[in-house]
Amino acid sequence: MNIILLGPPGAGKGTQARLLVERRGMVQLSTGDMLRAARKSGTEMGRRVAEVMDRGNLVTDDIVIGLIRERLLQGGLGGGVIFDGFPRTLAQADALGDMLDAEGMQLDHVIEMRIHDDEELVQRVSGRSTCSNCGEVYHDVTKPVPGDGHCVKCGQTSFTRRGDDNAESMRTRLFAYYKDTATLVGYYHVKRLLRPVDGLGEIDDVAGQIDSLLGHAP
Ligand code: AP5
Ligand code: ZN
Numbered sequence: 001m002n003i004i005l006l007g008p009p010g011a012g013k014g015t016q017a018r019l020l021v022e023r024r025g026m027v028q029l030s031t032g033d034m035l036r037a038a039r040k041s042g043t044e045m046g047r048r049v050a051e052v053m054d055r056g057n058l059v060t061d062d063i064v065i066g067l068i069r070e071r072l073l074q075g076g077l078g079g080g081v082i083f084d085g086f087p088r089t090l091a092q093a094d095a096l097g098d099m100l101d102a103e104g105m106q107l108d109h110v111i112e113m114r115i116h117d118d119e120e121l122v123q124r125v126s127g128r129s130t131c132s133n134c135g136e137v138y139h140d141v142t143k144p145v146p147g148d149g150h151c152v153k154c155g156q157t158s159f160t161r162r163g164d165d166n167a168e169s170m171r172t173r174l175f176a177y178y179k180d181t182a183t184l185v186g187y188y189h190v191k192r193l194l195r196p197v198d199g200l201g202e203i204d205d206v207a208g209q210i211d212s213l214l215g216h217a218p
Contacts, residue, residue: 001026001080001214002105004087006184007113009173010124011199012206015137016113017084019207024217027077030084031064033135034071036162054163056172058088058180065095072103081105088181093188110188111210113199118174120200125165132158143203 003026005013017028035053038046049059068086087093100107115121127140133156138145149157164173188194197209211217 001108002077002083002100003080003108003214004083004110004188005085005113006110006181006188007199008115008121008177008181009170010121010128011113011115012124012203013084013113015203016111016207016210017082018135018137019203020082020210023211024080024214026080026082028082028084029068029071029086031059031067031086031088032084034067035059035064038067054169056164056169056176058176061089061091061095064088065092065099068096069099072099072105077105087184088176090183090187093184107193109195109213110184110193111213112185112188112194112196113206114196115199117200121174122167122170125162125170126167128165129159129161131156132160 005017007013014028014030014032017030020026021028035046035049039050039053040046045063049063052059064086068083083096087096097107124139124142127142129138129140129145130136131138131151131154134151134154136151136153137143138159145159146152151157151159164170185194195213197206197213199206201209
């Protein structure tokens with residue numbers, strides 16, 4: 001089963017993707033994570049996209065489509081793919097359809113994580129931190145790192161905050177979502193793939209809604 005998690009910045013796409021990986025053995029393909037890895041490793045592409053990302057603008061279609069194409073060609077995705085943060089434009093959505101066709105894969109569900117409360121989204125990203133070792137995502141209020149400061153998943157004690165998780169970049173990211181990405185809701189509705197969930201509930205409630213949509217884990 002291959003799915004897309006679609007939703008504005010801070011909707012909880014990464015959080016729910018990690019739960020699906022744990023519970024169902026699916027593979028998470030996050031273009032945001034791929035781009036951050038490229039930055040960290042200092043590749044030329046990583047250097048080119050750094051400023052664009054920090055400002056909260058979208059990276060060009062050719063770069064992110066190239067990243068996804070490369071990963072799909074590597075294979076090993078039989079357990080199912082969660083596309084997290086991709087596609088984000090109509091051109092990306094069309095390209096994904098073509099790439100999946102070429103690989104003999106199909107898209108089963110597009111889960112739209114609905115949150116129409118920008119203030120809630122700003123609160124979520126402002127409080128976010130991520131384990132530097134395993135990538136577990138925390139929030140200062142709703143999912144704090146335990147009192148002893150160790151990651152619950154890997155035990156490490158180092159956490160990072162993202163350069164684009166500030167109020168100014170968040171305004172640009174939200175604008176980009178409403179301008180370029182929200183149109184994909186209609187695109188996938190017409191294809192009868194759209195499955196809306198209420199993203200405002202607690203993490204477990206949202207996970208429960210997604211589980212009901214996808215059916216029991218194999
Ligand atoms: P990307 O990394 O994809 O970021 P994003 O879409 O802005 O999404 P976020 O990672 O901020 O949020 P999320 O929905 O995953 O929320 P999370 O689970 O972490 O993209 C970053 C940048 O890369 C883009 O701006 C762009 O420049 C570039 N880029 C990436 N993909 C691209 C593409 N396809 N095309 C062009 N450019 C691209 O949760 C957020 C916080 O809330 C956490 O602290 C979490 O603990 C907490 N939380 C989660 N769920 C809940 C809940 N239910 N209740 C309370 N708190 C919750
Ligand atoms: Zn960890």
